[in-house]
Amino acid sequence: MKARWFSLIVFLVAILVAAITTATVTNDYFYTASFTVLQFVILATAWNILGGLTGYVNFGSAAFFSLGAYSSVVLFTLFKAPVFVSIAVGAAVAGLVGLGAGYLTLRLRGVFFAIATLALSEVLYTFVINWDFVGGSRGAYIILPDEAPLGFRNNTQYLFAVMALVTAFAISVARFIEISRLGRGLAAIRDDEIAAECAGIPTLRLKLISTTVSGALMGMSGATFPYFMQYVEPTSSFSLAYSVNSIAMPLIGGMHSWAGPVIGAILLGTVQQYVQVTVSSAWNLLIVGVMLVLFVTLAPNGIMGWVDAWRTRRSRS
Amino acid sequence: MELTADLLVNALVAGILLAGFYAAVSVGVGISFGMLDVVNIAHPAFVVLGAYVAFYANQRVGADPIVTALVLSPVFFLLGRVMYRVYYYSFEQRGQESLRGLAFFFGILFITEVGLILAFGVDYRFVNTSFNDVTWRIGFVDLPLRLVVPFVVSLAMMLGLHYYLSRTFFGRSVLAVAQDPLALQLMGVNPRRVKELAFALSLATAGVAGAFLIVIQPVQPALGREFIGLVFAITVLGGLGSIAGTMVGAGILGIAESFTATFFGPSWSPAVSFGLLLAALAFRPAGLLGR
Numbered sequence: 001m002k003a004r005w006f007s008l009i010v011f012l013v014a015i016l017v018a019a020i021t022t023a024t025v026t027n028d029y030f031y032t033a034s035f036t037v038l039q040f041v042i043l044a045t046a047w048n049i050l051g052g053l054t055g056y057v058n059f060g061s062a063a064f065f066s067l068g069a070y071s072s073v074v075l076f077t078l079f080k081a082p083v084f085v086s087i088a089v090g091a092a093v094a095g096l097v098g099l100g101a102g103y104l105t106l107r108l109r110g111v112f113f114a115i116a117t118l119a120l121s122e123v124l125y126t127f128v129i130n131w132d133f134v135g136g137s138r139g140a141y142i143i144l145p146d147e148a149p150l151g152f153r154n155n156t157q158y159l160f161a162v163m164a165l166v167t168a169f170a171i172s173v174a175r176f177i178e179i180s181r182l183g184r185g186l187a188a189i190r191d192d193e194i195a196a197e198c199a200g201i202p203t204l205r206l207k208l209i210s211t212t213v214s215g216a217l218m219g220m221s222g223a224t225f226p227y228f229m230q231y232v233e234p235t236s237s238f239s240l241a242y243s244v245n246s247i248a249m250p251l252i253g254g255m256h257s258w259a260g261p262v263i264g265a266i267l268l269g270t271v272q273q274y275v276q277v278t279v280s281s282a283w284n285l286l287i288v289g290v291m292l293v294l295f296v297t298l299a300p301n302g303i304m305g306w307v308d309a310w311r312t313r314r315s316r317s
Numbered sequence: 318m319e320l321t322a323d324l325l326v327n328a329l330v331a332g333i334l335l336a337g338f339y340a341a342v343s344v345g346v347g348i349s350f351g352m353l354d355v356v357n358i359a360h361p362a363f364v365v366l367g368a369y370v371a372f373y374a375n376q377r378v379g380a381d382p383i384v385t386a387l388v389l390s391p392v393f394f395l396l397g398r399v400m401y402r403v404y405y406y407s408f409e410q411r412g413q414e415s416l417r418g419l420a421f422f423f424g425i426l427f428i429t430e431v432g433l434i435l436a437f438g439v440d441y442r443f444v445n446t447s448f449n450d451v452t453w454r455i456g457f458v459d460l461p462l463r464l465v466v467p468f469v470v471s472l473a474m475m476l477g478l479h480y481y482l483s484r485t486f487f488g489r490s491v492l493a494v495a496q497d498p499l500a501l502q503l504m505g506v507n508p509r510r511v512k513e514l515a516f517a518l519s520l521a522t523a524g525v526a527g528a529f530l531i532v533i534q535p536v537q538p539a540l541g542r543e544f545i546g547l548v549f550a551i552t553v554l555g556g557l558g559s560i561a562g563t564m565v566g567a568g569i570l571g572i573a574e575s576f577t578a579t580f581f582g583p584s585w586s587p588a589v590s591f592g593l594l595l596a597a598l599a600f601r602p603a604g605l606l607g608r
Contacts, residue, residue, distance in 0.1 A: 057419045059358075104599040110415055111356050112553075112598050118358070119546045119591040126588040240542060244427045247420050286431045292424035296417050297407040 003179060007172035014168035018161035022152065031156045035228055037269035038163045039221050042170045043242065044249035044261035046217035049174055051247070052255030053183060054210045055190030056110050060101075060117030062242040063124050064215045067094040068222025069237050070128060073140045076226070077133070082149075083162055083227045090223030091216040098215025099208055106207045118243075125238040139233025142226045159228045166224065170217045174258040177213065186210055218246075241285055245269075248292035254304025263303055323457040328579040329572060330458055336571025337468030338533055340475050340564050341526040342544060343551040345519035348478075350549075351557035353512050353519075354495045355404065356419055359426040360523055361544035363393065366429055367527015368536045369437060375444045375531075382444055383470065386528035390521040397520030400425075401513045426541065433538035441535035467529035474525060478518075479560040491515045492558065543587050550594035569593070 025031070043061055050056050058064075068090030075081035075089055101120055105113040129137045144155050152158035177183045185206045188196035197203050226232040245268065253264025268288065275284040295302060342364055349357040367389055374380040408418035446463075453460040482488035490511045493501050498508035530536060547570060555566030570593065574586045 051416065055416055057416055057423075059423060104595065108598065111419065114356075114419055115358070115545075115549045115553075116595060116598055119549070119594050122543065122546050123588055123591040123595070126585065126591075130584055240427065240430070240539075244423065247423060251417070251420055282431055282435050286428065286435065289424050289428035289431055293421060293428065296421050296424065297403065300407075300411075300413065300417055 003172075003176045006175055007168075010168045010171050010175075011165070014164040018164040022157050022161065026153075028156055031160045032228075033273045035160055035163055036273065037266060038160075038167045039225065040245055040249060040269040041167050041262055041265040042221035043218055043246040044253070044265040045170045045174045045258065046214045046221070047246040048250040048255055048258070048261040049177060049217070050210050050214040052250050052260065053178060053186040053190065054207060055193075056106070056207065056211075057114040057247070058117045058211075058214065059114050059243055059247075060121040061218055061246040062238045062240065063117065063121035064094045064098065064218035065222035065225070065242050066124060066128070066234070066237040067097055067215075068219035069225045069232050070134055070222075071219070072223045072226045073134050073142065073232060076142045077140070083159065083224060086227070087162075087166065087220050087223045090219040092219075094219025094222070095212045095216030098211040101215075102208045102211035106204060106211070121238060121243070125234055128234045128238070135233070137234060139231060140226070142230050142232075144227065144230065156228070159224060163224050163228070166220050170220070171258060171262060173213065173217065174261075177210075178258055182206065182209065241288070244285075244288055244292065245272075248288050248295075250302075251300075252291060252295045252302050254302035254307075256301070257304060260302055260304040267303075324579065326457070327459055328575050330460070331464065331579075332572035332575030333568065334460075334464035334468045334571075335533075335575055336564075336568045337471040338464070338526070338529055339547065339551060339571050340567035341467070341471035341522065341529060343548045343563050343567055344475060344478060344560065345522040345526070346548045346552050347555070347557075347560060347563040348482075348491070348519040348522075349516055351552055351559070351563075352482075352491055352495055353515055355401070355409075355512070355516055357422055357516075357519070358419070358545060358549075359422045359429065360519070361548055362426040362429040362541040363396075363520060363523040364527040364530055364544060365536060365538065365541040366433065367393065367524045368530040368540075369433055369442070369527075369538075370524075371528040371531045372437075372442045372444055372536065375446075381446055382528040382532050383466070386470075386525045389524035389528060393524035394517045394521040397517030398513055400520070401516040405509060405513070430538050430541060437538065439537055439539075441537050442531070443535040444531045446532060463532050467533055470525075471529070474522065475560060475564055478522075482560060487511070487514070495558070546587070546591040546594055550590045550597065554593060554597045 021030075021034070043065065047058055047061055050058050071090040071093045072081075072083075072086040075086050081089075097120070101116055102113065105116040128134060134140050148155045148158040150158065152161065177186070185196070185201045188199065188201055189203050189206060193203060222237070225237070249264035249268050250261040251264070252268060253262065254260030268291065272284045272288065275287060299305060301308070342361065346357065346360050349355045349360065367386075370389055371380075371382040371385040374385045375382065404418060404421065408421065451462040453462065453465070482491055490501055490504075490506045494508050494511045494515070501508050501511070551563060551566035551570050553566075554569060555562030555564070570590055573593065574589050577589045578586045
């Protein structure tokens with residue numbers, strides 16, 4: 001399918017979902033739960049651009065997410081910026097940090113990049129706790145006016161619709177990269193970086209594009225978060241749960257196409273919402289960790305790997 | 318804050334004592350990451366696990382953490398053998414260690430942390446030992462025993478490991494295994510077995526370091542994450558594949574952190590290790606004593 005048609009369909013689905021839910025669902029919990037799932041879809045999709053397509057592990061999803069979230073806090077505190085402005089700026093900030101981290105470490109072995117992203121997370125966390133302007137460890141509030149824009153009933157529903165659009169955007173970008181020349185270059189790097197370099201692929205430049213795009217999308221996911229929750233504090237926004245989830249979801253769904261992270265995020269995100277309500281949030285994190293380890297050792301190609309195996313078996317018989 | 322000589326000397330001494338402990342925490346990663354090329358980012362989580370075991374043993378039967386360390390290290394050694402086998406058959410054999418292997422250890426780290434939260438809660442835990450509140454004073458220099466005892470034992474462990482790895486046949490095969498497993502095989506050594514034992518050894522050091530951790534500071538389940546930056550900063554800064562390098566790296570980190578805590582406040586000290594790690598990665602990834 002042409003990238004243009006694919007994007008069109010994804011955006012139509014997003015608009016349709018947002019329109020139907022806005023018209024029919026009034027339960028606030030439904031919106032909070034679905035918003036969280038969408039957030040994970042974006043994070044997993046973004047992670048997969050670097051992890052699945054390029055083969056580099058990012059342990060700092062929480063850091064890029066928080067960069068987006070705290071850009072929103074700064075912009076809102078200073079200018080009462082609307083959410084779309086914050087999304088754009090959050091994406092730019094997180095993308096630039098991704099570029100910087102990549103530039104410093106991607107020339108080395110891949111594992112150094114992984115460790116650096118983990119370190120980045122802790123450095124930024126320390127800075128945010130010590131930075132009073134964004135509330136330090138107490139957190140910051142974003143108080144939106146009562147009436148929602150564009151005729152939505154309330155801000156929750158408006159921001160859910162915004163999030164649906166951002167999700168559609170992230171999936172379109174991931175799919176576009178996957179089928180473009182860029183994606184083929186990235187796949188070559190993943191499979192054999194030295195051979196790719198010898199074949200004339202500008203590996204460093206492609207890797208940097210990949211980290212920047214991936215970071216920017218994570219920033220977009222984070223930028224809407226404080227608007228939706230109207231509150232953000234560093235311990236939860238830098239929570240390791242974001243980093244683990246954005247690794248676990250593509251691994252469980254399958255890393256070689258855009259559909260894997262989406263399936264993984266919807267599946268794991270929904271299970272987590274369910275467990276969080278019925279059991280406890282600590283158990284829900286344990287489940288994510290155990291599923292990550294089980295899948296990575298026993299089913300390294302994830303759910304999409306099973307689908308592919310089933311397809312080849314069917315076409316052979 | 319006024320810069321006085323005794324403040325400076327005390328910060329320096331505290332830094333050196335802390336460095337001894339940091340070396341014990343990092344030496345395991347120095348072995349697994351630096352020598353075996355197994356990027357065990359879950360190592361600090363096992364240090365914290367060791368600390369909780371020491372805490373539990375102390376609460377239940379009043380065991381001294383140092384005694385616990387002696388019991389704990391063989392148990393962790395066995396755990397390390399099991400973990401390396403899983404790692405080898407799932408990832409190394411299939412050539413997937415760079416992405417999925419990392420994710421595996423990340424998952425182990427996360428499970429350990431959440432498991433500890435479920436078992437002990439998120440409160441800080443602490444152990445009181447016979448030497449905990451004793452502080453020797455030499456002139457104006459404070460020597461708290463809760464730092465001195467771990468320092469001495471760590472130093473002994475580091476020196477022991479250094480001589481073991483550089484003088485014995487097994488130690489030399491550990492150094493060789495990441496460089497050229499095939500050549501090692503031709504010498505009649507099974508590379509997988511060498512890696513398995515060396516990895517188990519690295520995890521055994523986590524047990525010892527964990528027992529000290531609970532003596533030095535209160536522990537909570539997520540503490541391991543703060544140590545990741547520290548441990549990798551020390552390993553990279555000192556140079557991969559060298560025990561002496563780990564000691565030098567630990568020295569730099571310990572002193573830098575102690576000075577930051579004294580002059581800027583302890584809430585900034587995590588930024589030091591991560592800042593140094595990023596600087597090391599950017600400017601000298603081979604480390605100070607790197608080969």
